Amino acid sequence: MASSSLFAAGRRLGRGRLFHCRSRSHNPTPLLPLPTRTATSPRGRTYSSERPARRPPSLQSTLWPLGHPGTLLVPEIERWAEKPGNRLRPVELERVVKELRKRRRHRQALEVSEWMSAKGHVKFLPKDHAVHLDLVGQVHGVEAAEAYFSNLPDKDKTEKPYGALLNCYTREHLVDESLAHFQKMKELGFVFSSLPYNNLMGLYTNIGQHEKVPSVIAEMKSNGIMPDNFSYRICINSYGTRADFYGMEKTLEDMECEPQIVVDWNTYAVVASNYIKGNLRDKAISALKKAEGKIDIKDSDTYNHLMSLYGQLEDKSEVKRLWALQMSNCKRHINKDYTTMLAMLVKLDEIEEAEALLKEWESSENASDFHVPDVLLTGYRQKGMLDKAEALLDDFLKKRKMPPSTSWAIVAIGYAEKGDAAKAYELIKNALCVYSPNSGWVPRAAMIQMILKYLGDEGELKDVENFIHLLQAAMPMNSDMMEALSRARMREAGGAEEEAPSSTKASG
Numbered sequence: 001m002a003s004s005s006l007f008a009a010g011r012r013l014g015r016g017r018l019f020h021c022r023s024r025s026h027n028p029t030p031l032l033p034l035p036t037r038t039a040t041s042p043r044g045r046t047y048s049s050e051r052p053a054r055r056p057p058s059l060q061s062t063l064w065p066l067g068h069p070g071t072l073l074v075p076e077i078e079r080w081a082e083k084p085g086n087r088l089r090p091v092e093l094e095r096v097v098k099e100l101r102k103r104r105r106h107r108q109a110l111e112v113s114e115w116m117s118a119k120g121h122v123k124f125l126p127k128d129h130a131v132h133l134d135l136v137g138q139v140h141g142v143e144a145a146e147a148y149f150s151n152l153p154d155k156d157k158t159e160k161p162y163g164a165l166l167n168c169y170t171r172e173h174l175v176d177e178s179l180a181h182f183q184k185m186k187e188l189g190f191v192f193s194s195l196p197y198n199n200l201m202g203l204y205t206n207i208g209q210h211e212k213v214p215s216v217i218a219e220m221k222s223n224g225i226m227p228d229n230f231s232y233r234i235c236i237n238s239y240g241t242r243a244d245f246y247g248m249e250k251t252l253e254d255m256e257c258e259p260q261i262v263v264d265w266n267t268y269a270v271v272a273s274n275y276i277k278g279n280l281r282d283k284a285i286s287a288l289k290k291a292e293g294k295i296d297i298k299d300s301d302t303y304n305h306l307m308s309l310y311g312q313l314e315d316k317s318e319v320k321r322l323w324a325l326q327m328s329n330c331k332r333h334i335n336k337d338y339t340t341m342l343a344m345l346v347k348l349d350e351i352e353e354a355e356a357l358l359k360e361w362e363s364s365e366n367a368s369d370f371h372v373p374d375v376l377l378t379g380y381r382q383k384g385m386l387d388k389a390e391a392l393l394d395d396f397l398k399k400r401k402m403p404p405s406t407s408w409a410i411v412a413i414g415y416a417e418k419g420d421a422a423k424a425y426e427l428i429k430n431a432l433c434v435y436s437p438n439s440g441w442v443p444r445a446a447m448i449q450m451i452l453k454y455l456g457d458e459g460e461l462k463d464v465e466n467f468i469h470l471l472q473a474a475m476p477m478n479s480d481m482m483e484a485l486s487r488a489r490m491r492e493a494g495g496a497e498e499e500a501p502s503s504t505k506a507s508g
Helices: 002-011 059-063 074-082 090-102 106-118 126-140 142-150 159-171 175-187 194-206 210-222 229-241 245-257 265-277 281-292 300-312 316-329 335-347 351-363 371-382 386-398 405-417 421-433 445-458 461-471 479-507
Strands: none
Touching: 059 074, 059 090, 074 106, 090 106, 090 126, 106 126, 126 142, 126 159, 142 159, 159 175, 159 194, 175 194, 194 210, 194 229, 210 229, 229 245, 229 265, 245 265, 265 281, 265 300, 281 300, 300 316, 300 335, 316 335, 335 351, 335 371, 351 371, 371 386, 371 405, 386 405, 405 421, 405 445, 421 445, 421 461, 445 461, 445 479, 461 479
16 A cells, blocks of 8 residues: 555654655545544644534534635634524624634635625625725735725725725735835824724834834824824834834833823733844843733743744743743643644753653644644754654654654755755655645745755656656756756766667677
């Protein structure tokens, strides 16, 4: 069986063997038998399908495990609605779209939004049109968002759809369009909150014109509009980015004096981040202590963020202290928590502790996600510990857990950086054997060029042909592939010609 040969080959990985994978067809069969799937909660925990359910699964618990961005959700929603006792409620559908946006699954969010409007499950109000317009811009671009806006009835062209279109312009860094649209909103009386001003400040931040941010917040105040936490945070960061620490501290003081504003942990974290960049260690630590005093102790994201900042300060004790607090105070420890801590341990050269933490993650109930071990694989690569990286891949194979293309590629890059094209070839071939078109992984062009040159000069023709056939699933045919094939064919033809005279002589 193909799967058994894969695992057998994988167990010999440390000795430089390749997977016995076949060339890809247009409809390739799976390399491995698919494992039994388990339902995954939004926080990343897994629950066995054998566990008796106390109640039928809700719509959201049905959808969240379908995390692949290419998965169509509408058929799943319709199947769920057909089951006895299930009823589609507008508020729940809107909640699904909101959560998908939060998770940056914009294409799926747009799919659901279009369907629930077309089927009449939700009668769109201006706020719904604003959400839909923003999704159209995310998925199909600004021109499609403009067309959607133009086709709205005049009664629905309120401040919310106008604001959504402004957000599309600023997100795409379209300065002239943003300013003209903002002016139009002012003329219509639609600029009466901090949000449009925040969009402009975000635009200036993203295009590197940080010096223009303070004038926007000054205009906001002069027009009687109160800046919110986000407004102040953008302004604070604009000063910090320019190393204007006096301006940053003055803005923070103004914010702390505003009775309507409660300075949150994130603001102090932004201040700390800028102090770190300015090598002001003591001030950074002071800001981090203030940030910690503001956090919700049950919110794991806050611990992850603060640990990352202490990691930049290379403060091992604080990183470990916060991790212990997170483990104690937070009920669930999702994969993101483990990737954050693994990254910090690798950064701090605590490789043995990182290895122990990975084993802890493996024994947890969390969904198997190779983004977690990829952090340690990357650390091994950066530190030149490629034998350990291969051993980790081999260990997963022994446990019948197939690493994805990204994991093989991390180690391949390490060998390519050392100039070992033969080893990089072995690992990239493995990556291509398990390649999935929707995975998001794209082979590095420079490494592929190096491998093709090696194969053209030294590889057997059948190996070159097989590799290029696999490679074409991930990237189009190019001149480097053609040249490798040509050189391999010339070498094989030359070898055949050399053998021919000696055969003639022997027969004579």
